[in-house]
Amino acid sequence: MQRQYVEIKNLKQLTGRYYLLTLAAPLVARSVKPGQFVQLKVSAQLDPLLRRPFSIHDWCDAQGNVEILFQVRGKGTRLLADRKQGDYLDMLGPLGNGFSIPRAPGKALLIGGGIGAAPLWGLAKSLHARNWQVTVLLGGAGEQFLVRPEEFSRWGRTIITTDDGSRGISGRVTEALPLVAAQEFDQIYACGPKPMLAAIYDWARITGLPLQVSLDEVMACGMGVCLGCAHPVRKGKETVYAKVCSQGPVFDAREVVWHDQA
Amino acid sequence: MQRQYVEIKNLKQLTGRYYLLTLAAPLVARSVKPGQFVQLKVSAQLDPLLRRPFSIHDWCDAQGNVEILFQVRGKGTRLLADRKQGDYLDMLGPLGNGFSIPRAPGKALLIGGGIGAAPLWGLAKSLHARNWQVTVLLGGAGEQFLVRPEEFSRWGRTIITTDDGSRGISGRVTEALPLVAAQEFDQIYACGPKPMLAAIYDWARITGLPLQVSLDEVMACGMGVCLGCAHPVRKGKETVYAKVCSQGPVFDAREVVWHDQA
Amino acid sequence: MTRPDLTTHIGPLTLKNPVMTASGTFGYGLEFAPLLDLHALGAVVVKGLTLAPRRGNPPPRVVETASGLLNAIGLENPGVESFLKEILPQLEKYAVPVIVNISGNTLDEYALLAARLNDTAVSAVEVNISCPNVKQGGLVFGTVPEQAAEVVAAVRANTSLPVIVKLSPNVTDIVGIARSVAAAGADALSLINTLLGMAIDIKRRRPVLGNVFGGLSGPAVKPVAIRMVWQVSQAVDIPVIGMGGIVSTEDALEFIMAGATAVAVGTGNFINPQATVEIIKGLEEYCIKENIAKIDDLVGIAWKDGQNGK
Amino acid sequence: MTRPDLTTHIGPLTLKNPVMTASGTFGYGLEFAPLLDLHALGAVVVKGLTLAPRRGNPPPRVVETASGLLNAIGLENPGVESFLKEILPQLEKYAVPVIVNISGNTLDEYALLAARLNDTAVSAVEVNISCPNVKQGGLVFGTVPEQAAEVVAAVRANTSLPVIVKLSPNVTDIVGIARSVAAAGADALSLINTLLGMAIDIKRRRPVLGNVFGGLSGPAVKPVAIRMVWQVSQAVDIPVIGMGGIVSTEDALEFIMAGATAVAVGTGNFINPQATVEIIKGLEEYCIKENIAKIDDLVGIAWKDGQNGK
Ligand SMILES: Cc1cc2nc3c(=O)[nH]c(=O)nc-3n(C[C@H](O)[C@H](O)[C@H](O)COP(=O)(O)OP(=O)(O)OC[C@H]3O[C@@H](n4cnc5c(N)ncnc54)[C@H](O)[C@@H]3O)c2cc1C
Ligand SMILES: Cc1cc2nc3c(=O)[nH]c(=O)nc-3n(C[C@H](O)[C@H](O)[C@H](O)COP(=O)(O)OP(=O)(O)OC[C@H]3O[C@@H](n4cnc5c(N)ncnc54)[C@H](O)[C@@H]3O)c2cc1C
Ligand SMILES: Cc1cc2nc3c(=O)[nH]c(=O)nc-3n(C[C@H](O)[C@H](O)[C@H](O)COP(=O)(O)O)c2cc1C
C-alpha cells in the first residue's frame, strides 16, 4: 500500500456513463492482484470529503500503467470524469485482498453485472495468462451499461444479457445461468449488485462449486481502520462483521451472510 | 440584478497571480456601471460554499462581454483560475451602486492598489468616454501585482509605483501623492487595501475634494439581505453600519468611519 | 396524473406549499422580488425584529467554514415600528404570508412585540428563543425548558396570531425543550437555529468574528438538524418546520421524510437566491414522478413506515 | 534559527510533539505503519475498547455528508484482553506513547477497564464518556456533570496512569461538564467527540444508517469544536486536547491558538492517511517562519493576547 500522486495519462468516455482512466503508477502496476482496488481523492476541496474506491480494471507493468473503469454515479465520479489528461490524482493503494486463482489451471466462470464487471477484466486477463479457460457472463441494464462487451471475448466465450434487451439476451444476467452448467467449472467469480450475487450463490451452492464474490460496501478509510465497511460473515457458528476493505472485497460466497443484515 | 449561467469566452493569465476572465453576458454588459460587481459561484460543490464577489473590470455592449480581472488568493479563486473556455458560471449581478461620475467633465485622479485597480479600468474608460481628463496612480507590491500597467495609459497619464521597486517609483502608491496636486482635480476615486484608502482620505480631506472609495468587506449574500458586510459609516452624528454590498461598495470617503471598527 | 397537492398546515395557517425562507437570510423579501415570484413561496419569514432598532455587532460578521457559514450579525434591524410602517406595506402587495421573527432580552420585550404585531397584516410570529435572558445573567432562554416556556406563554397571551417557536440546537435535550414549549401553547416549532461556533484567524491570532462567537449554518449542520427534526416530530403533536443546510430538493425531502411539515431555506439563499422556487418545483416534480398525491403523505414517512427508530 | 521545541505536556505525560490521532480513526496504529513513521507521532490513541468484545452496529455504518462524516460503528472492538495480548505487544515496538480510549455502560465497567490497563505498556487512558449509562435509562454519562464526574472518579481510583477525559459536545453547557470532570481528577480533557446527527436515504425513505443515529465528524464540525476548546481552555487549569475536523496545519494552529495544548486528527486520517506527519512538519515549519521557539507559546494565544473574549 502506497499513497502517491499519479498522473492521468488518459481519460476517455466509453459509453454514456462509463469512463476509462489510465494512470501512471508503476509501483502499483508491478504489484497489483486482480480484484484489488484503490482509493482516489477526486477533489482538493472538502466536499466531497472522502476518497472514492475503484477496482483496478487493468494494468500494464511494462508501461507502468493502471486502469480504472468507472461509472458516473454522483458528485465524486462526476468530478473525476471532468479531470483532464496531465492532471494528478492522490491515490492510495493497492488495497484489499483480490481474487485468488487456484494454482492448477481449469475452467472459470466470471459473472459481472453492470459496472461490477470492471474488476473482472483484469481477472479474466490473469486467468487467461495462467492458461485457464474463461467463460464470461456480462449483464447490464442496457447496452450502455455493459463493460467492454466487444472486447471481453478476447479472454474467452462471452455471453451478454441486457435487462432492456438492447443487446444480447434479454433479461438479467442470472437468467443466463441455465445456459452454462455450473458443474463444468472449477471456480466461479462474480461481482455486481448484492441481489445478483445472492442469486448466483443460490445457484452455485447446489453444486458446491467455489464461488468468489467481490462485495461493495460504502467505505470511509479503505484500509481497515474505521470499521465502516462492515458486512456480516459467518465465522464458525457465529455471525461477525468483516471489513470489506481489508478482509475483502473478495469473499468466499459461503462465508457471506446473504439474507440477514444484522 | 439577474442570476444567469454565463459562458466563459476566454480566461487568460496576465501575471503570476492575475487572470482576466471574459464572460458572455449581454444583459449585464448593457446595463453595468463602473464599480459594480458580480457574485460568481466558483464550484458546484458545497465547499467552497459561498459565491465570490468580483468587480466588473470591463465590458463591451457590442460583443455582449463582461470582464473580470482577478487575483488567485485562496481556494475559490484557485478553482476559478482552473476553469476552461466554454465552461459556464452561475453569475449574480450586477450588484452594488458603482462609482458616480459628475455630469460636467473635469479632471479625475484614480488611485488603485494591487488588485484594487481592477474596477478602475472600467471607470477610467467611462471617464475617458465622457471627456474627463484622467490621471492614474497604479501601485502594487511588485511588478506582477500591477493591473495592466502597459495599457492604463490609454486612458490618461499613469504613474506607477511598486513596494519593491521592481517597476516605476519605489514605494507605496500613497508615496506618489506628492507628485500630483490634489487641488488640480475635480474628483478622486480610489480602490485598494483599507490602510491605503485611509491614507488617501487623510490627504484628500485637506483640500476638501470629493473622494469616492470602493470598500472590500467579506460578503455572504452580496445583495443586501444577510447584513454580513457591515462597515461603519457616519449618519449625521451617529455611527451606523452600512451594507457594503448594496449601499456600496462605493462610498463618499467622508461618510466612512476610518479609524474605528465599532 | 393531476397536480400534486402541496398544501401545508402550520397550526391554523394554511400555506400553498411547504417551502418558506429562514429568518435573517431573506431580508424582508423585497430584495428578492427581481429574482423570483414572492407569491410562489409558502411563506416569507423576515429578519428577526426587536422592539427598538439594533445596530448589530462589529465586523467582521460572517466567515465561511467547510460547507458552512458562521455569522454574528447581532440582530441588526430597524425595530418593529419601522418595519410595520415602512416595510410591511410594500411586502403586503405580494400576497404571500409574512411571518415575523421576534427576539427579546426580557419576557416583557417578547410580550410587547407579540402584542404590537397583532391586528397587522402579519400571518404568524416566529419566536426566536436563542437570545440571552438579561435578567438571568445572560443564560439563553431557549436552553432552559422553563424559561423557554415562559417566553412562549408571554407571547401566546398577547397575540391571536399563530405562534411558531424557533428552537436552539445548542442543548443537551432538544425533545425536553420542544415538549415544554408545546405545552406552553406553541402552534408549531421551527428547528434548527444556528449551532454556536467560532473561527480563529491564524494570521491575526485572534477570533475572526468581531463578536468572537457566531452561529453556524449551511449544509455542514444538516445532519444535526435532520436528527433533531426526527426526534422532535415524534415527540410532539404540533407541526415542525425543518431547516438547517437545505440547498436542494433532495435536502428538503430529507427533512420532510424525517418529520418536517414544512421546510425553510436559509444560507441556501446566499448560494442560490432562487433556491426556494427551484425546490418548490422540485417537490412538485418528485410527487408527480413518485405518484404522491399529497406532500403531507411524506411527512415523517421515515419513522412512520417500518418500526419506530430510536 | 534552532529547531523549535514542539514538546507538549499532557498532565504527567510528555509528548515529543502535540499531534495525536483521534480514537477510532487510526485503528490500532499498526495499519498505518506502511505509510508513516509511527514513532514520529506525539501519541497514538487507539480505537475505543470495552471490557468484553463488541461486534458493533449493523451496516450501513458510515455516510458522507457535506464536509463531514456520519458514523455509527457501535464501538466494535476485540475487548481489552485481546488488545493487551495480541495488539499492544506489536504496537510497543514502535516506541510511541499509546493512549487507550475506554468505554463502558456502567461505572464498574470503567473501573475494571482502568484497573486492567494499569501496569501495562499503555501511557494514558482516555475516558470516552459519550456512552449511555444503562443503569440510568441510557442517559449519556457525558451529558450530566455529576455522572461524568462519577465515571472519572471511578477511573481515577483505579489507575496511576494519566487520565484524559473525552467530552461529548452534545450538551448545553460544555464548561459545566469540563469543570465537573476536572474537579473529579482528570489530568486532561479531549474535545470534541462527535455531534449527534443522522441522514435520510430518500430513495428508501428510511434512515441511512443501520443504527438510525450517528456521530458527525470532519471539517463540518470544526467551528463547534474550536468554540468549545476556546471556552473550556479558559475555564479549567488542565490541558485540553483539541479535535474536530483537523485536516491541515492551519486547522491544527487554529485549535492551538484557541487553547488546545495538543491536537488529534480523526476523520482527516481517512482523507489523507499521512495527515498527522504532514501536520507535525507543518507546525515545525510555521514555528521557524514565525520565529516561535516553543509551540507552547502559541497555546491559547487568541485569548491570552488582547482582551479576554466572551
Ligand atoms: C471495493 C470497491 C470497488 C469499486 N470499484 C468500482 C469500479 O471499479 N468502478 C466504479 O465505477 N465504481 C466502483 N465502486 C463504486 C464507487 O466507489 C462509487 O460509485 C463511488 O464511490 C460513487 O461516488 P460518487 O461521489 O459519484 O457518488 P455519491 O455522490 O457519493 O453517491 C451517489 C449515489 O451512489 C450511491 N453510492 C455511493 N457509493 C456507492 C457504492 N460504493 N456502491 C454503490 N452505490 C454507491 C449513493 O448511495 C448515491 O445514491 C467500487 C466500490 C467499492 C467499495
Ligand atoms: C465588492 C468586491 C469586489 C471585489 N472585486 C475583486 C476583483 O475585481 N478582483 C479580485 O481579484 N478580487 C476582488 N475581490 C476580492 C475577492 O472577492 C476575494 O479575493 C475572493 O473572494 C477570495 O476568494 P478565495 O476563495 O480565493 O479566498 P478564500 O480561500 O476565501 O480566502 C483566502 C484568503 O483571502 C482572504 N479574503 C477572502 N475574501 C476576501 C476579501 N473579500 N477581501 C480581502 N481578502 C479576502 C481570506 O481572509 C483569506 O486569508 C472583491 C471583493 C469585494 C467584496
Ligand atoms: C446571516 C444569518 C442571519 C440569521 N438571522 C436570524 C434571525 O434574525 N433570527 C432567527 O431566528 N434566525 C436567524 N438565522 C438562523 C436561520 O434562520 C436558520 O435557522 C439557520 O441559518 C439554519 O438554516 P440554514 O442552514 O438553512 O441557514 C440567521 C442565519 C444566518 C445565516
Ligand SMILES: Cc1cc2nc3c(=O)[nH]c(=O)nc-3n(C[C@H](O)[C@H](O)[C@H](O)COP(=O)(O)O)c2cc1C
Ligand atoms: C469512524 C469513527 C470512529 C470513532 N470511534 C471513536 C471511539 O471509539 N471512541 C471515541 O472516543 N471517539 C471515537 N470517534 C470520535 C473521534 O475520535 C473524534 O473525537 C471525532 O471524530 C472528531 O474528530 P474529527 O472531526 O477529526 O474526526 C470516532 C470517530 C469516527 C469518525
Ligand code: FES
Ligand atoms: S472502509 Fe474503513 S475499515 Fe473498511
Ligand code: FES
Ligand atoms: S453581503 Fe449580505 S448584506 Fe452585504
